[in-house]
Amino acid sequence: MSILRTVLARVRALRRARHADRDLDEELRAYVDARAASYERQGRAPADARRAALIEVEGIEQVKERVRDVRIGSTVEAAARDARYGARVLWRSPGYALIVIVTIALGIGVNAAIFSVVHAVLWRSLPYPDAARILVIEADTRALPSAYSSSGPVFDVRTQSRLITSIAQVEGRDASLEVDGVMERVAAARATDELLPLLGATPLTLGRTLVTAEDAHDIVVRGVVISHELWQRRLEGDPQVIGRRLTVNNFDVQVVGVMRPDFRLVLPARNHAEERIDVWLPRDFAPSLLYRGLPLVGRLAPGASVAGAQAELTALASGFVAGHPSAYPGGLRLTVRPLGEVVTRDVKPALVALSAAVGFVLIIACVNVANLHLARTRTRERELAVRRALGATRLRLVRQLLAENLILAVLGGACGLLLARLGVGALDWLRPVHLPRQSEIAIDGAAMLWTAGLTVVSSVLFGLVPALAFTRDADGQPLHSSRAGSLQLRSRRLHRGLVLSEIALSIVPLIAAGLMLRTFANLVLTPIGFDPAHVVTARISLNLGEFSTVDRRSAFYRDAIARVGGLPGVEAASIGGPPPLAPVQSTLRFWGSDDGEGTMGMHRSVMPGYLGVMGIPLRAGRDISDDDIRHRRRVVVVDERLAARLWHGEAVGKRLSVEYSKQPLEVVGVAGHIRARDIRDSGTLMIYVPSHVYEIEQTLVVKTRAPLSTIGPAIKQAVEALGPGRPVFDIRPMDDIVEASIDTTRFTMLLLSGFGMTSLVLAGVGLYGTLAYLTSQRTQEFGVRLALGASAGSILRLVVREGGLLTGLGAALGLAGAMAVTRALQGLLYGVTPVDALTIASVVGLVAAVALVAVGWPAWRAACVDPTTALRAE
Amino acid sequence: MSRPTDLVQGTLDLLLLKILALEPLHGWAIGQRLRQVSGNVLQVSDGSLYPALHKLENEGWIQAEWKPTENNRRAKFYSLTRAGRRQLESETANWDRLSSAITQVVRIEEA
Numbered sequence: 001m002s003i004l005r006t007v008l009a010r011v012r013a014l015r016r017a018r019h020a021d022r023d024l025d026e027e028l029r030a031y032v033d034a035r036a037a038s039y040e041r042q043g044r045a046p047a048d049a050r051r052a053a054l055i056e057v058e059g060i061e062q063v064k065e066r067v068r069d070v071r072i073g074s075t076v077e078a079a080a081r082d083a084r085y086g087a088r089v090l091w092r093s094p095g096y097a098l099i100v101i102v103t104i105a106l107g108i109g110v111n112a113a114i115f116s117v118v119h120a121v122l123w124r125s126l127p128y129p130d131a132a133r134i135l136v137i138e139a140d141t142r143a144l145p146s147a148y149s150s151s152g153p154v155f156d157v158r159t160q161s162r163l164i165t166s167i168a169q170v171e172g173r174d175a176s177l178e179v180d181g182v183m184e185r186v187a188a189a190r191a192t193d194e195l196l197p198l199l200g201a202t203p204l205t206l207g208r209t210l211v212t213a214e215d216a217h218d219i220v221v222r223g224v225v226i227s228h229e230l231w232q233r234r235l236e237g238d239p240q241v242i243g244r245r246l247t248v249n250n251f252d253v254q255v256v257g258v259m260r261p262d263f264r265l266v267l268p269a270r271n272h273a274e275e276r277i278d279v280w281l282p283r284d285f286a287p288s289l290l291y292r293g294l295p296l297v298g299r300l301a302p303g304a305s306v307a308g309a310q311a312e313l314t315a316l317a318s319g320f321v322a323g324h325p326s327a328y329p330g331g332l333r334l335t336v337r338p339l340g341e342v343v344t345r346d347v348k349p350a351l352v353a354l355s356a357a358v359g360f361v362l363i364i365a366c367v368n369v370a371n372l373h374l375a376r377t378r379t380r381e382r383e384l385a386v387r388r389a390l391g392a393t394r395l396r397l398v399r400q401l402l403a404e405n406l407i408l409a410v411l412g413g414a415c416g417l418l419l420a421r422l423g424v425g426a427l428d429w430l431r432p433v434h435l436p437r438q439s440e441i442a443i444d445g446a447a448m449l450w451t452a453g454l455t456v457v458s459s460v461l462f463g464l465v466p467a468l469a470f471t472r473d474a475d476g477q478p479l480h481s482s483r484a485g486s487l488q489l490r491s492r493r494l495h496r497g498l499v500l501s502e503i504a505l506s507i508v509p510l511i512a513a514g515l516m517l518r519t520f521a522n523l524v525l526t527p528i529g530f531d532p533a534h535v536v537t538a539r540i541s542l543n544l545g546e547f548s549t550v551d552r553r554s555a556f557y558r559d560a561i562a563r564v565g566g567l568p569g570v571e572a573a574s575i576g577g578p579p580p581l582a583p584v585q586s587t588l589r590f591w592g593s594d595d596g597e598g599t600m601g602m603h604r605s606v607m608p609g610y611l612g613v614m615g616i617p618l619r620a621g622r623d624i625s626d627d628d629i630r631h632r633r634r635v636v637v638v639d640e641r642l643a644a645r646l647w648h649g650e651a652v653g654k655r656l657s658v659e660y661s662k663q664p665l666e667v668v669g670v671a672g673h674i675r676a677r678d679i680r681d682s683g684t685l686m687i688y689v690p691s692h693v694y695e696i697e698q699t700l701v702v703k704t705r706a707p708l709s710t711i712g713p714a715i716k717q718a719v720e721a722l723g724p725g726r727p728v729f730d731i732r733p734m735d736d737i738v739e740a741s742i743d744t745t746r747f748t749m750l751l752l753s754g755f756g757m758t759s760l761v762l763a764g765v766g767l768y769g770t771l772a773y774l775t776s777q778r779t780q781e782f783g784v785r786l787a788l789g790a791s792a793g794s795i796l797r798l799v800v801r802e803g804g805l806l807t808g809l810g811a812a813l814g815l816a817g818a819m820a821v822t823r824a825l826q827g828l829l830y831g832v833t834p835v836d837a838l839t840i841a842s843v844v845g846l847v848a849a850v851a852l853v854a855v856g857w858p859a860w861r862a863a864c865v866d867p868t869t870a871l872r873a874e
Numbered sequence: 875m876s877r878p879t880d881l882v883q884g885t886l887d888l889l890l891l892k893i894l895a896l897e898p899l900h901g902w903a904i905g906q907r908l909r910q911v912s913g914n915v916l917q918v919s920d921g922s923l924y925p926a927l928h929k930l931e932n933e934g935w936i937q938a939e940w941k942p943t944e945n946n947r948r949a950k951f952y953s954l955t956r957a958g959r960r961q962l963e964s965e966t967a968n969w970d971r972l973s974s975a976i977t978q979v980v981r982i983e984e985a
Binding site for chain 1: 924
């Protein structure tokens with residue numbers, strides 16, 4: 001109560017501060033008046049009396065100055081004294097200070113780092129005007145969830161929706177850019193006219209946005225918008241750049257606009273669009289019902305709600321299905337969600353899990369420090385009691401203890417901030433796949449503020465409880481009673497409770513980490529159907545002006561395969577793409593003889609030998625042959641699951657229709673099933689068509705045991721030596737692509753493991769510290785027991801039982817908590833359930849092992865106590 | 875005449891508390907009363923009085939209030955709070971202890 005009153009008085013004093021000065025002035029003048037009046041009564045002239053009074057007062061301003069010193073000085077000086085004294089006390093016990101600082105730094109560091117990630121990725125609104133009203137429309141068909149819309153419905157949505165305005169499509173990809181004969185790969189996006197105005201890119205720095213009617217002619221691009229960065233980097237910031245000619249993807253184009261600096265394209269992960277786009281290409285809506293895979297972005301009309309737009313789209317979707325029953329045999333569901341929500345959908349569960357984990361780490365750190373602090377304060381009991389007896393108020397002592405804690409917390413927080421900075425730097429190394437807005441993650445003002453808040457809150461948390469607990473039983477009682485036994489039951493219980501909760505709390509992140517570890521292991525060990533080891537991929541971009549016919553392109557591919565295949569160290573080489581598990585995969589619909597609705601699946605465009613290089617087994621029939629390529633035969637190799645589904649395994653010789661070929665393809669072989677979309681996805685079917693049947697920008701695949709550093713340049717040189725217009729780029733091992741496909745899991749797993757281990761170490765240190773302390777307090781008791789004939793073994797058992805009980809209870813509580821919490825992880829897991837016996841057993845084993853060390857050492861020391869020394873202790 | 879700097883440290887607080895325990899007074903009157911009751915021995919300078927008063931107010935031992943004086947001027951009257959009364963008791967006890975100890979020391983006969 002007295003604290004509260006003091007605080008209130010201080011607050012009132014603060015509020016009065018403005019008036020105080022005027023008040024003081026008035027008071028002093030009244031004083032001078034009174035004194036002058038008294039002189040007058042003694043018979044002096046009024047003017048003389050007043051002068052004498054002022055002289056006596058020694059100047060009103062001087063007095064005011066001294067009063068101010070007293071007023072301000074008392075609080076500031078007391079705080080300074082507290083800080084100075086606190087620092088001196090801590091300086092004398094550097095071990096304690098160091099452990100506390102490191103513990104707090106760990107707790108705060110991981111929180112600040114994860115906060116800055118969550119803040120940048122989840123919380124900060126997208127860098128667009130009125131970003132909350134930008135929507136993403138997705139289409140779900142039964143065969144292919146979240147496939148996005150096909151262009152056909154887009155047409156209709158654009159014309160028919162009244163609640164969603166300026167609907168745009170955008171597709172991210174890279175492009176080759178040639179300026180003054182120097183070629184490079186740049187990030188590009190093909191966007192419909194509405195996109196840039198929709199995202200608030202207008203007005204541009206220079207020129208205008210894309211207008212498809214002017215900037216494209218059929219598929220030939222004529223005008224592009226370039227980024228501010230590209231303009232500066234390659235075109236020297238030329239103010240006359242509008243109208244300048246560049247070569248993009250071998251098309252001769254002119255620059256029609258320059259974007260504003262720092263414009264970022266933040267789109268859902270499935271768009272595969274870079275955030276920094278260098279070249280914007282025009283794109284038209286194609287009135288096709290078949291093409292799928294493109295996102296749709298729109299803006300909510302003024303006054304409309306998301307729910308209203310959803311209702312309207314649902315009605316439109318049933319209209320499409322009624323109008324095109326063959327195109328949507330499985331039905332069609334259009335869903336609309338705010339862009340911000342869709343962008344973060346894939347990473348949100350992981351980030352939420354990580355945030356929870358760091359929360360646990362911080363709580364454990366606080367509990368740990370509280371425990372240490374409690375023990376330490378206990379050893380200072382005498383000091384505190386003496387000071388209390390000498391007249392220090394309880395407030396004074398609590399303030400003193402809090403000052404010490406605040407010093408520790410601020411130092412710990414500062415170290416934590418450094419740690420967080422390192423952590424954010426390490427994000428690049430962990431390279432989570434498509435963590436949106438990763439470039440914006442930084443320890444910024446918000447993160448600093450968060451850290452400062454955490455620091456203060458945690459210091460109060462770990463400091464206030466022990467401080468209050470100790471100054472309560474004030475009056476002199478412990479002055480004389482620092483002998484063994486003074487450790488009251490209450491504080492022993494408090495210690496035990498804290499350790500128990502620490503162990504329980506550490507179990508939860510450990511279980512989560514264990515589950516992620518199992519998931520990751522499952523993903524790594526899952527047979528993916530092909531062998532990425534020792535396979536190097538390299539992309540080739542052909543100049544379509546130079547290689548204008550299918551035959552020329554096929555001839556080039558054959559030459560390239562021959563050249564690369566002949567390189568020393570190369571076992572086999574072929575061409576085919578896109579690589580399985582690469583981010584961009586395309587899907588298509590195909591039909592067996594007479595199945596009406598067909599089947600959705602993926603396709604690869606390949607040259608002979610692709611299956612061999614990739615280690616995909618041939619189950620029946622033959623691979624695509626060189627003859628097939630030469631004679632442009634329309635053949636196909638299908639995946640065993642497709643063969644089973646359509647023809648009960650007897651596929652060779654059958655005919656398969658695909659949406660881009662008028663004639664059906666003849667099945668010549670059956671290949672093993674591979675997981676090409678996502679390791680978690682085992683169901684997607686695959687067909688392999690010759691490169692002349694479906695032409696894409698191709699990828700060289702090379703089986704070699706030579707190191708990338710030598711074989712990479714060799715491949716590039718071998719192909720590019722064949723002539724100009726065939727740049728080779730993006731040379732990387734197939735292993736990399738596979739690994740990158742499970743990056744988000746790896747990222748979550750690594751961080752969760754890190755946080756889990758941190759919690760375990762903290763809990764272990766806490767358990768050890770507490771037991772060591774509790775045991776040391778009982779040294780005398782043990783001495784008595786030993787002297788009375790107890791064996792060392794029984795002392796050992798006594799201490800081990802105490803530690804074991806704490807660990808066991810804590811673990812049981814923790815497991816119960818983990819059961820409740822890890823259910824939330826469900827979506828992140830693969831091949832393991834949230835309640836996994838192996839994980840639980842390993843975590844319990846791990847905790848038990850740590851506990852054994854933490855309990856064993858103090859127990860051993862207790863057992864080795866020499867009775868005579870122990871009895872004399874204190 | 876004794877300047878406050880000659881006063882034993884902390885005794886000014888005690889004196890002010892004691893004076894105010896008798897009745898609420900304004901600054902000028904406090905100085906007068908102190909001189910009067912100490913038989914003109916103790917006098918506090920104006921430059922020390924106000925800082926001391928404000929310090930006591932800050933500690934919550936005294937409180938201030940604007941009131942008219944006997945000759946109808948406005949002045950700030952200080953009075954003791956409950957905390958102030960307790961403080962006065964403990965300081966008085968301290969003073970008694972200290973002063974009797976000093977007296978004892980001073981009175982030792984020289985051999």
